[in-house]
């Protein structure tokens with residue numbers, strides 16, 4: 001994925017913070033630590049407070065509202081902070097800072113904000129695939145071994161058997177996760193049908209391998225399972241309302 005221009009290095013003084021909206025709409029805060037530049041999410045993970053208004057000592061970023069703190073290099077929480085900060089890879093070329101867009105895994109609703117070490121393990125499990133328009137990724141009743149994260153394109157997701165679903169399903173967006181039955185124990189089967197409405201790129205991950213990777217980080221595993229429960233509830237509630 002191509003890098004995106006953030007700003008010039010001389011726009012962020014040493015020890016300074018600057019909020020920038022990158023092409024595509026992602027807002028980030030750039031920090032100048034003296035020995036290098038770092039980028040992180042623009043809004044505090046606690047409440048809707050801009051982090052560019054916080055304090056930065058060259059290593060630790062502090063939100064001025066309730067004093068949550070993070071190591072700017074890793075986003076790891078410190079002191080009172082109860083959640084990590086999402087950080088972004090950047091590169092500097094000819095005095096310009098560029099952001100290297102995160103993979104769909106990093107920004108996915110299920111896995112975003114997990115510690116870098118855990119994300120790296122999950123990233124290593126991802127198999128990128130591209131499917132043509134009209135292809136069906138799976139049908140109701142198929143064995144569910146893999147889950148998918150949408151990288152680009154559009155996928156329609158229909159819950160229920162073909163004869164019990166309405167024509168309008170859910171059209172998934174980038175970063176959305178589907179095929180989550182693969183994270184269930186036992187012999188999971190698909191309860192939905194997923195079809196590409198246009199050529200679509202996905203990351204495909206084996207569900208059992210995801211669960212194994214999360215066993216080594218129980219806090220991340222707990223967060224993923226909580227998000228999964230919310231996700232399933234949301235889809236089932238919405239499909240019941242149709």
Ligand code: FES
Nearest residue numbers: 044046063066068
């Ligand atoms: S809003 Fe940032 S710490 Fe509470």
